[in-house]
Amino acid sequence: MPVTKQYLFTPGPAPVPPEVLLEMARPVIHHRTPEFSATLDSARDRMKPLFGTTRGEVILLASSGTGGMEAAIINLLQAGEEAIFVNGGKFGERWGKLLGTFGMQGHETKVEWGRAVRPEQIDDALKSNPKARAVLVQASETSTCAVHPIAAIGEVTKRRGVMLIVDGITSVGVFEQKMDEWGVDAFVTGSQKALMLPPGLGLVALSERALDAAKQNRTPRFYFDLLKELKAQRDEHTTAWTAAVSLVFGLNKSLELIHDETLPRVYARHQVMAEATREAAKALGLRLLAPDNPAPGVTGILVPEGVDGGKLVRFMRDALGVAVQGGQDQMKGKLVRIGHMGHLSPFDMLIAVGAFELALTQNGAKVPTGAGVAAVQARLARSI
């Protein structure tokens, strides 16, 4: 196939709008100026509705999302303290690794890949580990394309009086988050997904309780000292360390685009793209890894028996110019993940699914050519 144009459907990095790319291509300015301060203030403010908070504080970091996860842990927990973490995929596992690295005792609540944790499991874990100070979980587990029920988990953590730390890297800006209502204490996200930016910014929103915990906390921290950052960002309208200036300008621009579109429409767009992709999988006779609790930002489709998922993903990229992602760790070779976050239209799912169909056939799967794109089209027709 004579392909030159490239498409990005990975679950991060996700496509960035040209307006944002151009905004970031503006001449760089110093980060201790009124112009930068105004941009930082605006970006922090515009982030709040995406987290679903009016009372929380948003802090920007020059780091990837993993830096944000580390920051949440080392500011809220101390060596020797206990926490429950939900391990239902690669990023849940990362909570456990982070806790272990910094000397906290992590109690794992294991969840089969693709499943959602049940709130009762959290309750049981907290009952069995009464010293646990926090529950750590993904709102959307990118490796399995599954969502966890944060609202219901929040009910449990509220009742038991423990902190709730949530990785929202593929949920914030993708579907509605209610930090204040759910009682989330630290909510982490990154720039390269629904925020429609290149990677390089981590964001953490903190509740009042989280700020209190950080004040008491003695874990050694410097670059990721969130109290120092908050003081700089809230009180001095700049950053403690040199800001990733271009990304902050880009963030403010992408948030302008998001609020112009309006959040309900942004969320509806993700929902349509997700449903169209799921229905395409069904029409092709394929199963989802997370059929009962699929993520709105990324869809994980199990490849048919006998097809090498890794080869299929490489074929899509190299021969068709369409970047999607395979499975990680135990799902390597068995899963294709199609992202639908960032600067994408529902129509783009025709391309993602079209390329997927062609790649399946080329890699020895027997699928009815056209059934996938027809299913996408049918879903789009219902949202007109």
Next chain:
Amino acid sequence: MPVTKQYLFTPGPAPVPPEVLLEMARPVIHHRTPEFSATLDSARDRMKPLFGTTRGEVILLASSGTGGMEAAIINLLQAGEEAIFVNGGKFGERWGKLLGTFGMQGHETKVEWGRAVRPEQIDDALKSNPKARAVLVQASETSTCAVHPIAAIGEVTKRRGVMLIVDGITSVGVFEQKMDEWGVDAFVTGSQKALMLPPGLGLVALSERALDAAKQNRTPRFYFDLLKELKAQRDEHTTAWTAAVSLVFGLNKSLELIHDETLPRVYARHQVMAEATREAAKALGLRLLAPDNPAPGVTGILVPEGVDGGKLVRFMRDALGVAVQGGQDQMKGKLVRIGHMGHLSPFDMLIAVGAFELALTQNGAKVPTGAGVAAVQARLARSI
């Protein structure tokens, strides 16, 4: 004055060439692809001559330069261990704060602001503190615009068999660095100075001895685990955590420009700009904060008695569109720092000095109008 065009002469962020801004405005790609791998490999390779190493390993981080400083410390030193740090300014002081934060015992070698540390001081400090495992110092102390003699310090650390950890944030790419020859074990820099990029990338080059130290090191670290990063970057041609993809593309481009210009010419350009600025200060009857050991990347000029340096800097920015930086901490209001790193030509010093002259007069200083720019011009004439 009818000013609209803006000029950036801060000692970081420094101006970014349009070619690099446009390179970074390219559509984002995934960080686990052959294209990204080739770019990362090339950028890491192209960095080596700037550090002056053929044997060292270059590691990129999604962080500011401070993140790089933290990474060097927590990978090479452990709680309870001792180190000598040179405090001759705000960034030397930061070494001390970092050591203290992570439980190391830092022995301060205090140097008056603007002065260079003498190698004998390092030798004495190591004699008095025989348990010290490392010496930490700035190659160029951005807050005082002074350089420290790294080659001579390296002689001392070699003789005494301790590690040498150097902050090269305003030296790498500005003037010649000889990591291997000097025996530097960890050499830190950031993207937003001579590398002609926006902030957001930290870079650390490590010697073989540093890698050995990191392998033995038990300091808790995750985001800034340099061994994990090196394994990813050297062996797997990608990053451990999501890379700041656009900045890595920008870095590879700016290094192409730097090597096209050739390093000797880049260094000569910085030298001419620095000397022109110093001679302008002299012609205006002003003194430098670091007259004996001035930095090639940024010149610190003491403002005359009775002039408020902070007001002067704001006037330059707001009324003249020319961004320079004032003094920090004890030099607040007393110092003007004119940066000459990044995408700048010697001719640009006519503008920096011209604006500085006008601002001096407007703020009550009696300086001979035109004497500064004439001195710049005279220096340029000598380099034709």
